[in-house]
Amino acid sequence: MESKELVTLTAKACDEKRANDIVILDMADVSLIADYFLICEGSNERQVQAIAREVKAQAEENGIEVKRMEGFDKARWILVDLNDIVCHIFHKDERSYYNLERLWGDAETVAVEGIEG
Template sequence: MDPKELTKTAVKAIEEKKGENIKIIDIRKVSVLADYFIIADGTNASQVQAMADNVEETLAKAGCPCRQIEGYRTANWILMDYGDIIVHVFSKEDRLFYDLERIWRDGIMIDRPENL
C-alpha cells in the first residue's frame, strides 16, 4: 500500500476509537526511518490500547501487517512500526513528556490526512 494511503487508513482507524490531537509528520526529508509519523493520544490505557488494536486490525485487513509493536502492555506509549509509517499512540501525560512534535520539528507537520 502507498505510504500516503497507509497513513490515511491508520488515521481513520485512530479516529474511529476517538483518538485525540492526531498529528502527521512527514519525515521523508529528515530521516530514513519512515516516511510518516502518526502521533495521537487517548484519555486512558484502555482507549490507547483500543486505538492500537484498531490500527493493527485495519491495516492487517488492508494487507499491511505490523512489523513490530512496543509498549502495548503499559499503554503509556505504544509504538507500531509499519515500515513506511510509524504510529505513536500515547497517554496524554506521556505525549507531553516525550514531545515528539518538538523532537521532529524539522519534519513537515500535517494536521489533516487529506493534506498529504
C-alpha cells in the same frame, strides 16, 4: 499500498477509536526511519490499547504487515511499526513529556482530510 494511503488509513483507524490530537509528520526529508510518523493520544490506558488494536486490525485487513508493536501492556506509549509508517499512540500524560512534535520539528505536518487533528 502507498505510504500516503497507509498513513490516511492509520489516521482514520485512530479517529474511529476517538484518538485525540492526531498529528502526521512527513519524515521523508528528515529521517530514514519512516516516511511518516503519526502521533496521537488517548485519555486512559484502555483507550490507548483500543487505538493500537484498531490500527493493527485495519492494517492487517488491508494486507499490511505490522512489523512490531511495543508498549502495549503498559499502554503509556504504544509504537506500531508499519514499515513506512510509525504510529505513536500516547497516554495523554506521556505525550507532552516526550514531545515528539518538537523533537522532530524539522518535519512538515501533513493534513489528512476527514480527520480532526
